[in-house]
Amino acid sequence: MLQGIQQLIFWTGTGLIGLVSLRLAIACLRSCSRWWQESRLSRQHLILLQSQLQQSRRNFQKLGPSPAWQGTRKFQVRKIVVESTDCRSFYLVPEDEKPLPGFMPGQYLTFQLPVPGEPRPVVRCYSLSERPRSEWYRCTIKQEWGTESTPPGKGSSFFHQQVEEGDLLEVKAPAGQFVLDVTDPKPVVLLAAGIGITPLYSMLSTMLHHGWTEPVYLFYSVRDGSGHLYKQTLNDLAVQHRNFKLIVNYTAAKEDDQPDIDYHFAGRLTGELILQRLPSTNFQFYLCGPGGYVSGMSELLLSLQVPETDIHTESFGPSSRATKPRSLSENSPSTTSSSPSSMQVNFEQSGTRHHWESDAESLLDFAEKHGVVIDSACRAGNCGSCLTRIRSGKVKYTSPPGLQTESNECLPCVSLPDGELVLEA
Ligand code: FES
Structure with a gap:
């Protein structure tokens, strides 16, 4: 009798264990299949994104930035x-x-x-x-x-x-030419200050949405909690995506800003902090923020032996502006055919004439410094707002303009005088 009860308990237990194991195995198979399908979809998304962006990039490089619509x-x-x-x-x-x-x-x-x-x-x-x-x-x-x-x-x-x-x-x-290069296999570091987060957030959300698997770091500097954009969304993304690391610093945290909850550290971002957080400097770096932040960070990255070609920047002031680290400038005033101090730039309508100054980054900067009003918007040679007629002389471009101009026109935001110059402005 006792033996019969023992056998009954044994077989019932074995049956239950078998049933539970079977259910576990089915659940496991289902989740593996779901994972496989999801990762396959993510890979498909990523491949699609890469091919779309590569195509856009090829068009951009071959044809210039032909707009999606005219006017x-x-x-x-x-x-x-x-x-x-x-x-x-x-x-x-x-x-x-x-x-x-x-x-x-x-x-x-x-x-x-x-x-x-x-x-x-x-x-x-x-x-x-x-x-x-x-x-x-x-x-x-x-x-x-x-x-x-x-x-x-x-x-x-x-x-x-x-x-x-x-x-x-x-x-x-x-x-605009400050764009995410998905053809580069290197992982990405985004460095944003203030409202400079906006184009970088567009890059980040695109990468994560399309299943980017390489590490992505976002170093985001803001003054205090009142200017901390997309806070909840960024925190959620950092939880959902293990390859995304978010590092926020407040440069002037207020009393009610909470360390480790609202931000990770107080004060300015330094090279030491960057090196502490990154496993190496072998990344593509995208920087956007005020001019001082972008130039300071670019020089910091160069000092950390990051190659110039891995640093992509855009800074803003009154308007958005694509820039390169100083050492990346292809032309400088000293390479123009006349020596800078001997070159004169004449602004015809304003009735002013000035010696070219070698620290001016563009004819637009130079004009503004001398009170000559020239419309501007992108300050990167793309929108045509600053298009100005050349009365005599020539200009040379610091970066390829995104618009075609006539031989008697120039885009002062991305050009320098190439000898004596008379502009209609
Ligand atoms: S300001 Fe846009 S082209 Fe010069």
């Missing part, structure tokens, strides 16, 4: 989201509701803004701040308040104080 297209401001004390995101849908062309993460939109009191539309460029979507574009814009010596930004004030949901805006196609 301007009307967009409706579908939604405005307050992102921080000074920043708002504007979600833009085309008025014709046709699918939107893609763009290279890192590019910007050029707006022609009907700013009250201005005789002509004010042209401004703002980075696209989300990954490419077929229904909408997003730009996140910071209100530039100005200082004692500089007025508030015309473009940002217009967006923050005049633009409402439902308004229509004239927008040029995505443009």
